Amino acid sequence: MSADLHHLGAAQCNVVPLTIQLDPSAAPLHIWDRCLAVIRYGLLMIDASGRVVICTDPAQRLFYNMNIERTGNLSSRQLLRALCTGASQSRQEIFEALRGARDLQISASFEVAGQDHTLQVEIRSVAGEGWVATLEDVSARKANEARADELARLDPLTGLPNRLLLRERLAEALARLQRNEEACALHLIDLDRFKPVNDTLGHPIGDALLAKVADRLRSTVRPTDTVARIGGDEFIILQTGIREAADAQALARRIVDLIGRTYMVEGHLLTIGASVGVALAPADGTSADKLLKNADLALYRAKLDGRGTYRFFEPEMDARMQARRRLELDMRQALARREFQLHYQPQLQLDDDRLIGCEALIRWKHPERGMISPLDFIPLAEEIGLIVPIGEWVIRQACRDAMTWPTGMSVAVNVSPAQFKSDRLVETIISALA
Structure with missing residues (x-):
């Protein structure tokens, strides 16, 4: 040698x-x-x-x-x-x-x-x-390693590609887009009314339902498309080789219709729905992260519009979401900065026009934007869970203010449904009255 x-x-x-x-x-x-x-x-x-x-x-x-x-x-x-x-x-x-x-x-x-x-x-x-x-x-x-590598890219419950494999195929689709000007679409799917199934019938029934959803999604796409489960009750379809937005619209419509049909799972008749957010490439982005973000914004809009529907990404959605994030950050600091105020609406006894009390109404005096309507910040506070500490402040402050009023006047405070779910509501009221 x-x-x-x-x-x-x-x-x-x-x-x-x-x-x-x-x-x-x-x-x-x-x-x-x-x-x-x-x-x-x-x-x-x-x-x-x-x-x-x-x-x-x-x-x-x-x-x-x-x-x-x-x-x-x-x-x-x-x-x-x-x-x-x-x-x-x-x-x-x-x-x-x-x-x-x-x-x-x-x-x-x-x-x-x-x-x-x-x-x-x-x-x-x-x-x-x-x-x-x-x-x-x-x-x-080598065969075992290849099999293990393949399994690492599949969702164990449904056998669908997971987030890792989806990203790989999305990268391939975006590379073809650059070479051949071949458009593609991402359909981000969130199941409506799935959580009550898990909570009332148990996870085994929920898992069996997810498997049936996966089968229906497989049946509605072409062999060149990819159906993936990215966690929980969220799925994504990568639709490749589309010629125009109408192709993606037709698929989104089929998804909403198909997922919304009744399921028979181990003797239970179950009905759920699907909300779908759609982002198109290259119009809505040419990177995986950008497309996923925009599909998520479109999905959020579909949920706001009543669920059980689909929405395409629109540029103003991003602007609205950025404004929402800024409002959320400011609201998280508003309590500490004492920017909330209580205005009181009189309550009159109609028989003799006598003032018998007041209703406490919260207002937010933003240092830059001025007075912000409750219609703008209360729904967001309920969505992100800030309504509970804000509501507690309202109860305590209303009681403090009412102590300075004439005898016989009452104070009324609006309470959010989210506060009724809190274990602290009764304790907060008792403490404020004391």
Whole structure:
């Protein structure tokens, strides 16, 4: 092997038949001892002059599986050429690894892929003696790794692609968009009224329902499209090769109709719905993150419009959402900054026009935007959970103010449904009155 492995291609090599029998006396004893541990693999030993002095039966079988000729004469040059032909690394990379094995006395390892088999080849230089090569069939291991990699990209409940595989396919679709001007659409789907199914009938029923939803979604798309489950009751469809927005609109309409039909799950008749947000590429973005964000904004709009419908992304949706986020951030600080105020609406006894009390009405005096209507911030406060601490402040402040009123006057405070769900409501009222 000196011609190819020792000198890395400088001269011709001696050859011996590859069908040589295993013979310990053909190699120095200390080399043979090193090889006993790997005899269950394919084993080749090449002396310093380049002769193949040992080729075990497992090695011959592996060569046969890889369609490498095993009859006649085989030189180290031919062997190296045969191995390099199917290697996953380039020929230059293999030679660099072999040079390291020669100079640094470390092993050179690479894989050789055949039609049905994959070999792991490891070659180590033995100072002054030659080379030892071990060959292992790693086909089963590679198949298991490929299967594990595939499972890591699938949702275990529905068998649909998960978020990871969806992103990979979305990246491929966006790359085709750049090359071929091929448009695509993202349909972000959220199931309506799914949570009550889980809460009342249990998670096994909920899981079975999700599996049926997945089957319906599969049935409504083409083989070139991707249906993915990205968690909980959220699904995404990547629709590729669309010609115009009407193609995406037709699919969104089918999704809403199909998901909204009755299900039979383990004897239970179940009815849910679907809200769908749609983003188109390239009109609504040419990156995965941008498209996902815009589809989410469109989905939010579909929910606001009553659920059970679909909405396409529109640029003003982003502007409204940015304004909403700013309002939310300001409202989270408004309590600490004492920006909320209570205005009181008189309550009159109609019989004698006597003032008998007042109703407390909250107002927000923003330092930059001035007075903000409750219609603008109360629904947002209820949505994000801030209505509970804001409502508690209203109750306490109204009681403080009422203490300064004439005797006999009452104060009325509006209470949000979210406050009734809070365990602190009764305690808050008792504390405020005290």
